[in-house]
Amino acid sequence: MPPKNNYHPALAVTQIRNHITVTLGMDNDQYPLWVALFTNHTKATRVLHHIIETESGKPPVPTTADEKELWDAIDATVLQWIYATVSTELLETIVESESTAMECWTRVQRIFQDNQYSRAVTLEQEFSGTSMADFASVSAYCQRLKALADQLKNVGSLVTNNRLVLKLVSGLTSAYLGEGTVIRQANPLPEFYRARSMLTLEEAGLAKAAASSALYAKHNDDGDSSSSILGKPPNSSNKNKGGHNKKKRRREQGE
Template identity: 65%
Template sequence: MTNDTIAKPGFHPALAVNSIRNHITVILGMDNDQYPLWVALFTNHAKSNCVLHHIIKPKHGIPKSPSTDDEKELWETLDAMVLQWIYFTVTTEILEITVEADTTAMKTWNRLAALFQDNRNSRAMTLEQEFSHIDMRDFPNASAYYERLKSLADQLKNVGAPVTNSLLVLQMVSGLTEAYSNVGSIIQQRDPIPDFFQARSMLTLKEAGLAK
């Protein structure tokens, strides 16, 4: 059986899924920028349980429509289950936007896609603004500063505005406090610019030296 055909009546692997959150650990929210990750986890889970065609039309061919009463009943059961998987892995805010009567898993899936695609540009602008103005002085320690900077870069990638390694490292250096200016200058003068984790290690060593 493939994902592009209707399952034969009888036991179906999707019916054995007890808790969807054990398989899709990301809870999709409007403000967490994890839509691409949620989609990746969800589609992989759907594919492994032979229900991918309930949310994504196959690239080749047309899915076989259920013909018998048993096949129709199974299709409706599986579609309701996939729809339930969606509902159980989104926040209440998104649930209120997407829930409607007499819908299907594919309609809801497409509605979510449109919702997040419309939101990408505004999210990218907000994230880029924060990224370009991040300052080490606003954080309790260097580690918190690095983590926030990397988080912003990851979120920008998720909304289709990836940050290059050079820009990430240079932005990190530009926001350093005076105590880190020497090591910041060394990082800037490297050719090529070190990768983010190497630069972070250099600053972490400096932080340890300052602590002593």
């Protein structure tokens, strides 16, 4: 009879990409997001201790053959999750025979945290130079700022909410300066997501106003075009009236 403890929720996961939806490449852009998704999934399936030592320390070492077999199966499963959610280039860098999931996780961590000070300098420069003028919408601009803030946090340079909001405001285009002033003068400063919502509402208002102006201009153009189609210039009736008055005056002078 098979042992009673041969089932574990981690072993029931067949499509890891349904849970970890990003592919981690050699660049740092997706690392914070990948870590967040991966650790959350391992908590849900009760295998976090296979990649990170928990507060209670290392998990108990399996003692029986059945426990050892189950442990090895779960660890191999977690290792497969890592392999399945990274790029081919990164996989070739981290894969090693006879590796545990925790050893592999640590290798990935070191790749993205090595030279963190030089990486922080590069990210700081990019963060400071980011401007809304380079993006198609408020949402895209905000998303980029948040991604850079997350990457800075990952290399040990925490970006506070106030700094993030002030940077958001300082990079706005002229059309949003009014709303930016409202955000900047708030005390305390709003949360980043609240400031983002305020700007997206302003964006929607500006788009609506622009659409109304375009419709009004088109209506006026269509009116002038109708006059041309009829073979008469705009206000032709006034011109005809003026000509009639001149003829009348000439007749009166002749008399």
